[in-house]
Amino acid sequence: xxxxxxxxxxxxxxxxxxxxxxxxxxxxxxxxxxxxxxxxxxxxxxxxxxxxxxxxxxxxxxxxxxxxxxxxxxxxxxxxxxxxxxxxxxxxxxxxxxxxxxxxxxxxxxxxxxxxxxxxxxxxxxxxxxxxxxxxxxxxxxxxxxxxxxxxxxxxxxxxxxxxxxxxxxxxxxxx
Amino acid sequence: xxxxxxxxxxxxxxxxxxxxxxxxxxxxxxxxxxxxxxxxxxxxxxxxxxxxxxxxxxxxxxxxxxxxxxxxxxxxxxxxxxxxxxxxxxxxxxxxxxxxxxxxxxxxxxxxxxxxxxxxxxxxxxxxxxxxxxxxxxxxxxxxxxxxxxxxxxxxxxxxxxxxxxxxxxxxxxxxxxxxxxxxxxxxxxxxxxxxxxxxxxxxxxxxxxxxxxxxxxxxxxxxxxxxxxxxxxxxxxxxxxxxxxxxxxxxxxxxxxxxxxxxxxxxxxxxxxxxxxxxxxxxxxxxxxxxxxxxxxxxxxxxxxxxxxxxxxxxxxxxxxxxxxxxxxxxxxxxxxxxxxxxxxxxxxxxxxxxxxxxxxxxxxxxxxxxxxxxxxxxxxxxxxxxxxxxxxxxxxxxxxxxxxxxxxxxxxxxxxxxxxxxxxxxxxxxxxxxxxxxxxxxxxxxxxxxxxxxxxxxxxxxxxxxxxxxxxxxxxxxxxxxxxxxxxxxxxxxxxxxxxxxxxxxxxxxxxxxxxxxxxxxxxxxxxxxxxxxxxxxxxxxxxxxxxxxxxxxxxxxxxxxxxxxxxxxxxxxxxxxxxxxxxxxxxxxxxxxxxxxxxxxxxxxxxxxxxxxxxxx
Numbered sequence: 001x002x003x004x005x006x007x008x009x010x011x012x013x014x015x016x017x018x019x020x021x022x023x024x025x026x027x028x029x030x031x032x033x034x035x036x037x038x039x040x041x042x043x044x045x046x047x048x049x050x051x052x053x054x055x056x057x058x059x060x061x062x063x064x065x066x067x068x069x070x071x072x073x074x075x076x077x078x079x080x081x082x083x084x085x086x087x088x089x090x091x092x093x094x095x096x097x098x099x100x101x102x103x104x105x106x107x108x109x110x111x112x113x114x115x116x117x118x119x120x121x122x123x124x125x126x127x128x129x130x131x132x133x134x135x136x137x138x139x140x141x142x143x144x145x146x147x148x149x150x151x152x153x154x155x156x157x158x159x160x161x162x163x164x165x166x167x168x169x170x171x172x173x174x175x176x
Numbered sequence: 177x178x179x180x181x182x183x184x185x186x187x188x189x190x191x192x193x194x195x196x197x198x199x200x201x202x203x204x205x206x207x208x209x210x211x212x213x214x215x216x217x218x219x220x221x222x223x224x225x226x227x228x229x230x231x232x233x234x235x236x237x238x239x240x241x242x243x244x245x246x247x248x249x250x251x252x253x254x255x256x257x258x259x260x261x262x263x264x265x266x267x268x269x270x271x272x273x274x275x276x277x278x279x280x281x282x283x284x285x286x287x288x289x290x291x292x293x294x295x296x297x298x299x300x301x302x303x304x305x306x307x308x309x310x311x312x313x314x315x316x317x318x319x320x321x322x323x324x325x326x327x328x329x330x331x332x333x334x335x336x337x338x339x340x341x342x343x344x345x346x347x348x349x350x351x352x353x354x355x356x357x358x359x360x361x362x363x364x365x366x367x368x369x370x371x372x373x374x375x376x377x378x379x380x381x382x383x384x385x386x387x388x389x390x391x392x393x394x395x396x397x398x399x400x401x402x403x404x405x406x407x408x409x410x411x412x413x414x415x416x417x418x419x420x421x422x423x424x425x426x427x428x429x430x431x432x433x434x435x436x437x438x439x440x441x442x443x444x445x446x447x448x449x450x451x452x453x454x455x456x457x458x459x460x461x462x463x464x465x466x467x468x469x470x471x472x473x474x475x476x477x478x479x480x481x482x483x484x485x486x487x488x489x490x491x492x493x494x495x496x497x498x499x500x501x502x503x504x505x506x507x508x509x510x511x512x513x514x515x516x517x518x519x520x521x522x523x524x525x526x527x528x529x530x531x532x533x534x535x536x537x538x539x540x541x542x543x544x545x546x547x548x549x550x551x552x553x554x555x556x557x558x559x560x561x562x563x564x565x566x567x568x569x570x571x572x573x574x575x576x577x578x579x580x581x582x583x584x585x586x587x588x589x590x591x592x593x594x595x596x597x598x599x600x601x602x603x604x605x606x607x608x609x610x611x612x613x614x615x616x617x618x619x620x621x622x623x624x625x626x627x628x629x630x631x632x633x634x635x636x637x638x639x640x641x642x643x644x645x646x647x648x649x650x651x652x653x654x655x656x657x658x659x660x661x662x663x664x665x666x667x668x669x670x671x672x673x674x675x676x677x678x679x680x681x682x683x684x685x686x687x688x689x690x691x692x693x694x695x696x697x698x699x700x701x702x703x704x705x706x707x708x709x710x711x712x713x714x715x716x717x718x719x720x721x722x723x724x725x726x727x728x729x730x731x732x733x734x735x736x737x738x739x740x741x742x743x744x745x746x747x748x749x750x751x752x753x754x755x756x757x758x759x760x761x762x763x764x765x766x767x768x769x770x771x772x773x774x775x776x777x778x779x780x781x782x783x784x785x786x787x788x789x790x791x792x793x794x795x796x
Contacts, residue, residue, distance in 0.1 A: 030400055033564050038593065038654045042328065042357050042554050053653055057595040064590070174497075 002036060002055055008062035008075060018076060018138040020066050032059045070160050073137055073153045082146050084153050093151075100158050107162070111169050119173070123166045130159045197327045197555035199357060200318040201365070201547025204310065204331055204345065206265040207387035209233050210541060211314040212548035213321060214557075219369070219548040221541045222317045230540060231317075235261045235309045237296035245313040254442075258282065259296045263388070264310075266411075267292050267303035268348075269341030271679045290679045304681055305689065307348035315354050328355040330551040332543050335361040335393050336407045336570050338616045339628050340679050342656050347686055357554040359655040361567065363393035364402055365546030366512045369537055373402060373565065379505045381495075383525055383533070384512035385488060388414040392491050394499045401566045403589065405499035408491045413484065415452075415515035421480040422448035422472070430468035440466075452477070456517055478520040485524045492528060509533045514540050566591050569656055571626075576613035580622045585650055588618065595651045599665070602646070606638040610646060610671075612660070627678040633662045633671040646671065706756040713751050713763040717744050720770050723777060731776045743769050 002011065009016045012028040034040070036055040041048055065071045074084040103126070110118040137152035201219065203210045208230040212221040223229040228247060236249035237259050244252060253260030257280040267275065272285035272292040283292040286302075293300040311331075318326050333345050342359055349356045363382035372378055378397040384390065391409040395402060423444050427434065436444070447465055451472055454461040460473040496503065509529050516522060516539045526533045537545060550565065569592050574584040585596050600610065610633045617625030636644055645665040652658050662671040676682070681689075721744065728737050743766040750762045 030564070033400075033566065037564055037566075039358065039554055039564065043556065053593050053651065054595065056654075057593045057651065060591045060594050171497075 001051065002032065002059070004055065004058060007079060008065055011059070011062050012066060014066070016076070016079065018072065018141055020072065022067075025063070025066055029059070029063045069134055070153075070156055073134075073141075073149075073156065076141060077146065077150055077153060080146055082150055084150055096155055096158075100162070103162060107165060107169060111173070114173055116170065116173050119166055119170050123163065123170075126159055126162055126166065130156065130163070133159060197557055198318070198322040198324060199327055199548075199551035199555035199557070200315075200329045201544050201549070201551045202311065202314050202329050202331045203362070203365070203541075203544035203547060204265065204307065204314075204333075204348075205233055205386065205543075206263050206389055207233060208540070209310055209314060210544035211317050212541065212544040213318065214545075214548040214552035217549070217552075219545040219552075221544055222321050224317070231310065231313060233262065233265065233310055235264070235306050237261070237298035237301065239297040241298045243298070243309050245309050253280075259298075261294055261296070261301070261306045264294075264303050264306040267294075268307060269338065269344040269679055270303075274679075288676075290677075291681070302681060304344050304348045304351060304686075307345070308351035311348055311352035311354060315352060326354060327555055328357040328551065330358050330360050330365075330547045330554065331356055332360050332362045332365045332547050334391060334407075335363050335404045336391075337656075338571050338626050339573070339652075339656060339658050340616075340626065340677065343677070344680055346655065346657065347681055350686060351689055353690075356655070357551055359657075360547055360550055360565075361393075361404060362391070362512070362543050363395055363404065363407075363510075364565065364567070365543045365550065366510050367395060367397075367402070367508075367546065368549050368565075369542045369546035370508070370510055370534055372508055372510075373397060373400075375507075378507045379405075379501060381492065381506055381509045381529065382512060383488070383492070383509060383516065384409075385515040385521060386414050386513040387515070388412065388416050390414060390488050390491065392488070392495050394495045394501060396501075400564050401591070403566075403568050403591075404570060405501065405589075406495045407570070408495040408498070410487060410491060413487055414513075415518075417484050418452060418481045418515065418518065419445060419448040421484070422451055422477070425472070425476075425480055426463060426465055426468075426470075429470050430465060432468075452518065456519055474519075481518070481520060482524075485521055488521075489524060489528050492525075503529060506531065510542070511535050511539050512542050567654065567656065568592060569594070569652055571616045572618055573628075573650065573652065573658065574615050574617075574625070576615060576622045581620060582615050582617065582622050582625050586652060592652050592656060593654050595649055597647050597649045600646045600648060601642050602636065602639065602644045603641055605641050607641070607644070608636045608638055609634050610636060610662075612648065614650075614658070614660070628658070629678055629680075630676045631660045632674040632676070634674065635669065635671050637664050637667045637669050639666075702756065706754060706759070709756050709759040709763065710751055713747055713759050716763050716767055717747055720744060720766070723770075723773065727777050727780070728773075731780065732773060736773070740766075740770055740773065 007016070011032070012025055014020060014024060014028070033056065036052055036059060038049060038052045038056060041052045044052070065075050077084045103122075106122065107119075110122065133152055133155050137149050137156065140146075140149040140152060196215075199213075200222075201212045201214070203212075210221050210230060212219050221229045231246040232250045234246065234249040234253060236244040236252040236256065238244070249260060250262075253262065259281070261281055267283075270292065271290050272283065275283065275292055282295045284295060284300075285291070286293050291302060293302055294306065315326060315329070318329070329349070331345060331349060333342055337345070345359060346356055362384065366382050366384070367373060367380055372380055375397060380395045380397070382391075382393045382395065384392065389409065389411055390413040391407065393407045394405045396405050397403075426432075426444065426448070444465060447463060451461050451463050455472070455474045455477050458474070460471050462471050463469065506529055509525060509531060511522065511525070511533050516525075516535070522533055522535060568589045569586060570588060572584045572588045573586040574582045575598075577583045585598060586594055602610070612631040612633070613622070614628045614631060615622060615625040616628050619625055633646065633648070636646060643666070647663050647665050649661045650658060651661065660673050660675070662673055663669065664671065720740065724737070724740065728740075732740070747759075747762045747766050750758050753759070
């Protein structure tokens with residue numbers, strides 16, 4: 001059984017850092033699952049089974065959090081007692097918000113004109129911005145500038161959502 | 177330590193699991209069901225005395241309460257379709273208003289408006305009870321194989337089954353008195369049967385064409401995690417449609433108009449099915465129906481059924497697109513369901529994917545075989561296995577929010593088990609009750625999603641509006657089944673949660689059904705023991721009477737003779753009393769009383785037999 005007081009990084013024997021080695025994460029995940037998964041306790045008493053269920057849920061949640069750069073960012077802030085989900089528009093520069101509005105309008109236009117290639121180009125440019133913002137997040141976080149890091153995180157939320165919408169739009173356009 | 181085993185000197189230590197757990201795999205199908213067991217990594221399906229491995233998923237209810245399952249039930253269905261329940265799997269976890277198609281039996285909504293109830297001569301039956309009867313007959317087959325009660329079973333469900341359908345399946349197992357080791361996805365089971373879970377990285381298509389349904393699943397295996405990426409299919413397409421094209425052809429060729437009698441249609445269906453099977457091996461087959469006869473070539477048959485196969489290929493293409501997977505990424509294609517025996521089906525699927533298809537395992541049995549292999553692992557018979565089968569939730573779980581919208585809490589394809597918590601607050605002073613409506617589906621409007629259950633949180637500590645913070649935890653287990661827990665954070669007081677499933681049985685309903693069935697089983701047992709004791713008593717009387725007639729006067733004193741005759745009289749009287757225990761006791765005492773007589777008879781018989789033989793002869 002695992003220690004439920006550990007934070008996600010400790011649980012996976014990883015250093016608390018924005019950089020996570022995928023191979024190590026996957027390997028540790030398998031190891032933990034093998035240890036706590038309810039399938040290993042089909043014959044145990046109810047209490048042990050409930051414990052297995054809860055611990056496996058925790059392992060799954062931790063894995064998902066560390067695997068995704070967006071969720072990992074929020075979690076890093078949370079470890080520093082910063083609620084990343086608490087929305088504060090002041091964190092987002094007006095320039096960024098305006099740019100987002102424009103992007104959304106552009107997306108609408110591309111959908112209306114069935115422009116699959118345009119969608120592809122837009123995806124590439126948003127992806128590039130996402131990568132840059134992730135780097136910014138990391139450097140702000142390392143310098144313990146949590147206010148700036150949080151602002152980067154909120155920008156990332158917009159960018160991930162936009163990427164999702166581009167995917168959905170493309171699916172719709174390619175559909176018969 | 178209950179497990180004792182002795183090892184020979186020099187041999188390795190006995191393993192802790194030296195006693196084999198009795199676990200089975202069950203494929204609870206729409207048309208047919210199967211049960212299989214595995215030993216040492218090899219599985220086989222269990223068949224009846226006539227070598228039938230498939231159990232038709234058909235249950236017949238007689239007016240006297242007698243329940244028949246399988247082939248016998250299907251036979252009864254010919255004359256008594258109203259009391260013969262088939263395809264009950266389609267009703268599991270569904271609402272009355274979901275049933276838009278005709279059924280040969282009558283259904284009505286239950287009082288709470290949700291679940292469909294089937295009206296039979298033996299009373300109203302829920303789909304869960306009907307499924308439990310099928311499970312019971314499969315469990316019996318497993319018990320006969322092991323000669324003992326089962327320790328547990330893995331039961332397969334379609335990958336797309338929502339929580340309510342899975343819960344209904346598990347409830348049926350509970351009613352049948354079987355411990356569920358795991359509800360396993362059918363495509364996952366098929367992949368396990370082929371050992372695909374042992375490969376490193378695979379993208380697999382499971383093509384399942386049954387009698388009346390078609391399912392296609394795209395799965396990915398990544399580092400021991402089996403994930404269903406996408407599923408698709410047609411709930412009304414299967415082998416029966418292939419038969420129908422042959423029937424249409426015969427009618428057209430023979431110039432017969434469409435209004436045929438029921439028995440004519442039955443005969444035609446048989447002929448068509450026979451022709452289909454014959455064409456799996458032969459290039460052509462002769463068909464005769466009444467005064468007409470003709471020949472159907474495989475080529476023509478292929479042309480006839482191609483439009484149906486086209487539909488399945490289209491579904492495959494859609495599934496690839498949904499999962500964003502390229503054709504070239506598919507490494508294995510597994511064929512499941514009896515209809516994939518048709519060579520044209522294999523040919524077309526193989527052609528589409530540009531690869532050979534797996535048909536080495538009987539497509540009717542492959543799901544049960546995979547389930548049995550997994551049951552063997554879960555029961556602990558194959559310890560040290562580092563492959564772990566992780567499943568995902570097939571449809572998003574969420575709750576109803578203001579304006580009839582669905583808010584997703586656990587998105588589809590999240591690895592299970594999973595728990596998510598959410599916080600709510602009260603909006604009235606002293607509010608002690610709160611209600612949640614849990615849904616499953618991908619759409620935004622509540623009306624477009626499946627309603628799973630309404631949860632009522634009670635015992636919220638009375639506080640000013642907005643002061644109580646209630647944390648609700650949604651816990652989904654490895655079978656995809658959900659539980660809800662709630663707690664007020666500032667006081668730590670747990671709320672009690674009352675569940676009202678939308679289309680299922682409440683816990684108390686199932687408890688009652690189980691108690692009722694125990695009571696019924698007890699009275700069945702009593703009746704059986706009375707019958708057995710009566711038969712035994714009559715056998716004793718008859719044997720004694722004939723012995724008395726033969727040797728009584730010769731070997732017994734008058735007193736002894738009278739005593740035994742009196743004993744017979746007495747036992748006769750007690751037999752009529754219908755008191756099982758008294759009959760048993762009286763039989764025993766009469767039997768004992770006659771022991772002396774029996775001994776004397778034996779002696780005389782031996783003496784007679786030995787007369788005229790020398791000792792040497794006998795000893796030789």
